[in-house]
Amino acid sequence: MSSTDPLAGLQIGERPEPEPKDGWSIITMRTSSLNRHDLWSLKGVGLRPDQLPRILGCDGAGIDENGNEVVIHSIVTSPGWSGPDPLDPHRTMLSEGVDGTFAEKVLVPTHHLVPKPAQLSWSTAALCSVTLLTAYRMLFTQAGLRPGDLVLIQGAGGGVNSAATQLAAAAGLRVWVTSRDEDRRLRALDLGAEQVFASGARLPEKVDAVIDNVGAATWSHSINVLRPGGTLVTCGATTGDPSKTELTKIFFRELRIHGSTAGTIGELRDLLAFVQATGIQPVIDQELPLDQARKGFARMAAGDVFGNIVFNH
Structure with missing residues (x-):
């Protein structure tokens, strides 16, 4: 190893x-x-x-x-x-x-x-x-999303995120996806995303939930785009430990953070x-x-x- x-x-x-x-x-x-x-x-x-x-x-x-x-x-x-x-x-x-x-x-x-x-x-x-099971639990059990809710998926292309995009769209959710790569953003649209954005971009409105398995590189953005009472669900991290956890925003806006396996x-x-x-x-x-x-x-x-x-x- x-x-x-x-x-x-x-x-x-x-x-x-x-x-x-x-x-x-x-x-x-x-x-x-x-x-x-x-x-x-x-x-x-x-x-x-x-x-x-x-x-x-x-x-x-x-x-x-x-x-x-x-x-x-x-x-x-x-x-x-x-x-x-x-x-x-x-x-x-x-x-x-x-x-x-x-x-x-x-x-x-x-x-x-x-x-x-x-x-x-x-x-x-x-x-x-x-x-697909990981994506399913994150969306519907941990985030508790229902048809019409708006979810942001941080990162297009990975197996779980591709599955989350497809499952969310099929369930009648509004799906936004971010990626650093333009081609991956376009492919996310093909999978059912309503809109796609560059990583870290300012969004037109706050979202009900964020699916984030990127980690440090997207953590602050994920916290900032949530509506009050919104939920961040993470199943892992492909970038290092978050340098800051945005604690004041988490408690002031009563955000929920769920781990998921x-x-x-x-x-x-x-x-x-x-x-x-x-x-x-x-x-x-x-x-x-x-x-x-x-x-x-x-x-x-x-x-x-x-x-x-x-x-x-």
Whole structure:
């Protein structure tokens, strides 16, 4: 693992097949997708040296031992936990406490399997597992947005932000998107954004909620564009720690700030039904066979991805 050269720790090779285990199922994978979480894992975030080697991958869909097509819910909760999955203080993601989905066969908790709607492609099903689920929870659970509300999505192009744009537009929200890149702004319009702006631009009006996984580079802008009582939802940061938290504006305008991680099994079921009903087609930047996964990692590390990278097994 290396914080400066994450791909140095990536190896493509053979591992023993998983052993059967009570309460767990062996899934024959059909598709999986690359998340920034996987890149952070290669940098040593969430993994200790004594946990290596570890198969990466959180998103995924496949076929269980009974021939059922299933989508894998990626949060592994601790024994006996009965609350919302992301709130379990001892939870892990697939590829942290146990091996992940970048394999031909994967061992996962049986109750974390959700039936795949027959009409959904394997690529779409895999992306629902984490990427679309993260966006879904941020928009509708954490921000509590409803049709007609105005949401700003900071940054066009990433998998979660592309999904958030599509989901929000399909749900009848007004969607604004920012980006430093003009081409990415234009592509966000194609995904359903009502308006697009350069990063940090002054907006025509205050927004009900901001979806922000950029971090320091956009934090102040996100706070400043919220209406009183508005909500900022973050699921991570691709830029360093915010240099200031805008505390006076947060308490004076009674703003709400929510962290968000993936989603619950119930939300995954709702998401799959929503995607099926609306016909959303997630943005796929590139599809690769699993044995060419290094190309996908290199593309993500270089920041060249618009949408998602999918691996076919």
